[in-house]
Amino acid sequence: MYIFGTANEFDYGLHCNSIVHESKPADEEFNIMPFSGRQYGYFSGGDKVPNNPPSRSYSAPKSKRLRFKTHHVFTTEADDVFMVEGNLIFRTSSYYERSISSGSSYVRGTLDFDFRGFWSRTTGKLCMVGSSHAYSKEGKLLHLAAVLKINNLQTSSNISTLVTGTMDSLSSANDPTHFEQISLLMFPQVNYAYTMISNQFSEGCPRGTDVQPMSSLRLLQTRTICDMLGGSNAFKLEYTGSCNFSKSCNPFGDGIGSVVSLRMIQCSNDRQSLRLLIEFRNDSYQGYYSSPNLNTSLIGEGSWDAKSNRLCIIACRIYDAWSSLEKSHVGDCTTRMSLRFPAILSIRNTSTIVGEIWSEKPRNEGGFFDRVEFRNTGRYGGRIQLQGLKYVYTEMAEVKKSCPKKNPKTKSSREHYPDGYSGNLGFRMSIIKGSKGRIGWGSSVPLAVGDQQDQRFPSLIPSSSSKPKSSRVESDSSSGLLNISYKMSIMLRSSELDGGLNTVNESSNEYLKTEIRISAEGVYDTATGSLCMVGCRHLRSGDKTFSSHSMDCKILVKINFPPLNSDRRSKIKGSIESTREEIDPLSFKPLQFSGRAYYRSWVTESISRMDLEMDMLVISNSLAIIFVAFQILHVRKHRGIGPLVSLLMLVILALGHLIPLVLNLEAMFIQDSKRSVLIRGGRWLEMNEIIIRVVTMVAFLLQVRLLMLSWTARCSTEKKKTLWIAEKRGLYVCVPVYVIGAIIAFSVKSRQNGHRTVRARHSWYYINKIILGNSRAYAGLILDAFLFPQIIFNMFHNSRELALSRLFYIGITLVRLIPHGYDLYRANKYADIDDSYMYGVHGADYYSTAWDFIIILCWVHSLL
Numbered sequence: 001m002y003i004f005g006t007a008n009e010f011d012y013g014l015h016c017n018s019i020v021h022e023s024k025p026a027d028e029e030f031n032i033m034p035f036s037g038r039q040y041g042y043f044s045g046g047d048k049v050p051n052n053p054p055s056r057s058y059s060a061p062k063s064k065r066l067r068f069k070t071h072h073v074f075t076t077e078a079d080d081v082f083m084v085e086g087n088l089i090f091r092t093s094s095y096y097e098r099s100i101s102s103g104s105s106y107v108r109g110t111l112d113f114d115f116r117g118f119w120s121r122t123t124g125k126l127c128m129v130g131s132s133h134a135y136s137k138e139g140k141l142l143h144l145a146a147v148l149k150i151n152n153l154q155t156s157s158n159i160s161t162l163v164t165g166t167m168d169s170l171s172s173a174n175d176p177t178h179f180e181q182i183s184l185l186m187f188p189q190v191n192y193a194y195t196m197i198s199n200q201f202s203e204g205c206p207r208g209t210d211v212q213p214m215s216s217l218r219l220l221q222t223r224t225i226c227d228m229l230g231g232s233n234a235f236k237l238e239y240t241g242s243c244n245f246s247k248s249c250n251p252f253g254d255g256i257g258s259v260v261s262l263r264m265i266q267c268s269n270d271r272q273s274l275r276l277l278i279e280f281r282n283d284s285y286q287g288y289y290s291s292p293n294l295n296t297s298l299i300g301e302g303s304w305d306a307k308s309n310r311l312c313i314i315a316c317r318i319y320d321a322w323s324s325l326e327k328s329h330v331g332d333c334t335t336r337m338s339l340r341f342p343a344i345l346s347i348r349n350t351s352t353i354v355g356e357i358w359s360e361k362p363r364n365e366g367g368f369f370d371r372v373e374f375r376n377t378g379r380y381g382g383r384i385q386l387q388g389l390k391y392v393y394t395e396m397a398e399v400k401k402s403c404p405k406k407n408p409k410t411k412s413s414r415e416h417y418p419d420g421y422s423g424n425l426g427f428r429m430s431i432i433k434g435s436k437g438r439i440g441w442g443s444s445v446p447l448a449v450g451d452q453q454d455q456r457f458p459s460l461i462p463s464s465s466s467k468p469k470s471s472r473v474e475s476d477s478s479s480g481l482l483n484i485s486y487k488m489s490i491m492l493r494s495s496e497l498d499g500g501l502n503t504v505n506e507s508s509n510e511y512l513k514t515e516i517r518i519s520a521e522g523v524y525d526t527a528t529g530s531l532c533m534v535g536c537r538h539l540r541s542g543d544k545t546f547s548s549h550s551m552d553c554k555i556l557v558k559i560n561f562p563p564l565n566s567d568r569r570s571k572i573k574g575s576i577e578s579t580r581e582e583i584d585p586l587s588f589k590p591l592q593f594s595g596r597a598y599y600r601s602w603v604t605e606s607i608s609r610m611d612l613e614m615d616m617l618v619i620s621n622s623l624a625i626i627f628v629a630f631q632i633l634h635v636r637k638h639r640g641i642g643p644l645v646s647l648l649m650l651v652i653l654a655l656g657h658l659i660p661l662v663l664n665l666e667a668m669f670i671q672d673s674k675r676s677v678l679i680r681g682g683r684w685l686e687m688n689e690i691i692i693r694v695v696t697m698v699a700f701l702l703q704v705r706l707l708m709l710s711w712t713a714r715c716s717t718e719k720k721k722t723l724w725i726a727e728k729r730g731l732y733v734c735v736p737v738y739v740i741g742a743i744i745a746f747s748v749k750s751r752q753n754g755h756r757t758v759r760a761r762h763s764w765y766y767i768n769k770i771i772l773g774n775s776r777a778y779a780g781l782i783l784d785a786f787l788f789p790q791i792i793f794n795m796f797h798n799s800r801e802l803a804l805s806r807l808f809y810i811g812i813t814l815v816r817l818i819p820h821g822y823d824l825y826r827a828n829k830y831a832d833i834d835d836s837y838m839y840g841v842h843g844a845d846y847y848s849t850a851w852d853f854i855i856i857l858c859w860v861h862s863l864l
Contacts, residue, residue: 012117015147015170016127020118023076025083030073035086035153039068041163041186042291043090044325046179064291065091066184073119080121084128088113088148088167090182113167115148126150129170134177142177145170150184151326156191159275159301159316160330163188185325187275187299189266194273196314196333197303205305205312208338209356209371216309216340217388225304225311226267226274228341234261235353235374237280249370250280250357251317251335252296257281260357260374263292273303278315278337294321294328298335310340311355332367334360345391347536348551350447350487350519351375352389377489377517391448393483395534395553399522402556402579403532415563417529420449420482424600425524425531425561427572429593432490439497440513442490442593444559447519449484485521486533488557490576490593492516500578500588518576520557529561535576539586552586554579562597572597609826613839614692616822620815620839621695624657627811628702634805635709642713643723644803648731648789650707653812656783657700661693726797733792738782745778784816 012022043066070086090111117128128148136142150165163186171178219225237258239249250257257280265275278298300315316333339355353376361368418424429442491513492501501516522533535555556577562570577590635642714720787809794803819839 012127012129015129016117016149019125019127019149020081020120020123021078022118023078023081023083025074025076028075030075030082035068035070036189037070039070039163039186039189041066041068041184042294042325043182043184046090046167046182066186068186076118082119082121083116084119084126085116086114086128088115088130113144113146113148117148119153121155124152124154126153126165136176144177144179154188156193157188158193158195159299159314159333161188162186162318162328162330164326164328166326183325185294185321185328187265187277192266192275194268194301194303197273197301197312205308205310205336205338207336207358207360208310208312211308211310211340213307213309215343217343218306218309219304219341220387223387224267224271225302226264226271229262229264229274229276229311232261232263233353233376234259235355235376238373238375249372251298251315251359251367251369252280257296261292273301276300276302276313276315278313294318294325297321299330300335300337302337302339308340310338313337313339334367336360341389343388343390345389345447345485346394347485347519347521347534347553348394350485351377391485393485393521395521395536396483398534398553399532402534403522416565417526417563418561418599420484420524420526422600424564424597425449425484427595427597429490429574429595431595432492432591432593434492434591435589439591440490440492442488442516444486444488444595447485447487449482449524480525480527482524482526483521484524484531484533486519486557488518488520488535488576490516490518490591500580500584500586518555518557520555522557529563531557531559531561531574533557533559552578552580554586564599564601570597571595616818616839617692618695620818621692621699623811624699624815625695625702627808627815628699628706630811631805631808632702632706632709634808635706635713639713640717641801641803642710643717643720644797644799644801645706645710646730646790646793646803647707647710647714647727648734648793649786650703650710652782652786652789654700654703654707656779656786657696657703659779661696661700723797726793729796730789730792734789737788741781742778745781784820786812786816 016022042064044064067089068086069089070084072083072085074083076083090113111132111134113130113132115128115130117126119126126149128150130146130148132144132146134142134144146167146169148165148167150163152161152163154161165184167182167184169178169180219228237250237260259281261279261281263277263279265277267274276299277292278300279292280296281293295318297318298315299318300313302311302313304311313336314333315335315337316330317335319329319331320327335357336359337355337357339353341352342349342354345352354373355375356371356373358371359367359369426445427443429444431438432440432442494514497514501514517538518535519538520533520535522531524531533556534553535557536551536553537555539550539552556579557574559572559574561572571594573592573594575590575592578584578587580587635645714723717723790804793799822839
């Protein structure tokens, strides 16, 4: 929802002459401006600005970001005074809008002001007046007028330079267009001088932990530090050493933040230095449009040190941002950070980025804090790719003890298991069970595959020396064994954790979740699909953060993969158990887990199946058109046949084509990203769906034409009274049967889904999946028995004439039977991938092995 305005002529002199005196602009356009073309920043206040999302929507956390876009800068008659035209855009709200047709959609609200004013290069002040449009809660269009005042807008800047200002409403306090003052803050990006790092980091990172340069990766000339840290990155903090509840371990005091995020503001021309906004927070999620808490943020300069292969950062506090952004200023530049990319990974260090934060102040001085380490995990910065990264197996001796080699058993020649390098070994643990039942879920991703001399990293860029010489490099080629390492993350309900897992006495609240991170390495048997590994669990200290210095490596992980040619409903199963004595405080009861296997060969088969199903949909709808056309010709050829056709049957068949068109009408005009399938683009699917809907529309129109012919014929016949009596009696029989059947069907379905709908009884899920889903399925059941109304009509009318063309009722019967026959074939042939059905959709009919056999046998018997 974009709200925009046009810069009108306001009395600039009344509001701004005291700041920057108005001057007559010249025709010459000025090409120098302290702002870049698009300058981003943050704002506070303006809570009562009339730009409210609809009441039916669910509001997400508000964004507090802004963007100033400069359109034109002109010289004026006064020296060093320039006229500026631009617009200021506030992202004022975010919300989810729900509708029955399209479900939920994410919408951003923006408030766009057009401004015009004057900037003094001498004083660095800019004053502008402008306008915008907004809507009240009642939907009335409002015209907003405002004055924008910006300070510190210089032609050059450094780390202490903050562009601040305010925007005030020009309306009176009781006017509906009035809004509270908005304060803003921006980090200038033009002519920035990296003065801090050039003065203090000439000899590396002072007081940083000494690390051998060879233990960290060098950066390529084609991939600089700006490329590695572009955008926003979040890292988990590790409070170790002397950090505890009585000590301050970050620049903002106790209890502030378990995550540190780095937002790149700007990169230098040589791409070796950069500016960063460093935020400490507790929330691990950070959306693209989210706003930082400037009260717990630092502004920093960083420079890549090629000698020590690390990024050195000097950071400063942002003061007084809590009261008003206009009063913000920079000071206390005694915080230091360093960041590097380890060259070697192991079971105890699976992070591709590590770093540390420390204070340059003396220990006894106020504001000092102890050294804090940080590192990325599987959820933070996992997409960063590095060349030359190696993995070293350190627990293989323990693996041999815990995972004794089994004698090879005779296996079926048809059984083939995933190759270690195929990309099939990552999976989601949909169910994790403990001694108290189902307690959580998780994910498991391979980190490295292969031995120490010949490794490959499926999710990273390997060095030339670490690539396998072929696609089947094995650690022990004679036995089919592969060395492999994993990163596992599981989420467990805090209330279900036993003492060994709940080492920090988590709350017993059943809704709270605890993350358990395990790194493991072991041996994968390509002949049997079994994987056995020794795991190390990252323990949490009292502040509930992970630490690489405190790990429990007495864990055994076993996983069994199903064969590639097994039943597609087969699951990956495994266990996680402690090898400690039961009396050990770190011991925990075994966890069992399972997850669906989605092998790439299955996905390929699924795509080919979808192609086949799309073709079958087009063919079946085309056949329906042909069979209805034969019935229309049959009615026209035999004039006395038209009144004998059951109108209820024709209405049911017409609705059978109309309802899918209505429920999916938006698919013809709106591209729905949820319907994009696997590696195929959404456009491919949408084009095929449009073709199907066009054919369905033609079939519907022919059904309506047949209905009109029968209706007209019945109304014009002399026996219409007896025919209408038979039709009504048939209606009295069919409707109760349909109602009773619906009650029984809904009762059975509700009982089957009862465990999923107890907490969602009034939710959108219940309405969409249970009520609408069951309705569509039951409608398909009625369509399967489309001849039922005609049979009842014939019984009451005692008619022996052939009202329906044989090609019509045999053909339509086959069109309804083929999906059930195909469903039996599909259940044993193809992978069962959710939302990938095109033909014989479960949500549009009742499909089960029993019902498929029953309906096929019944209709075959009736046709014979």
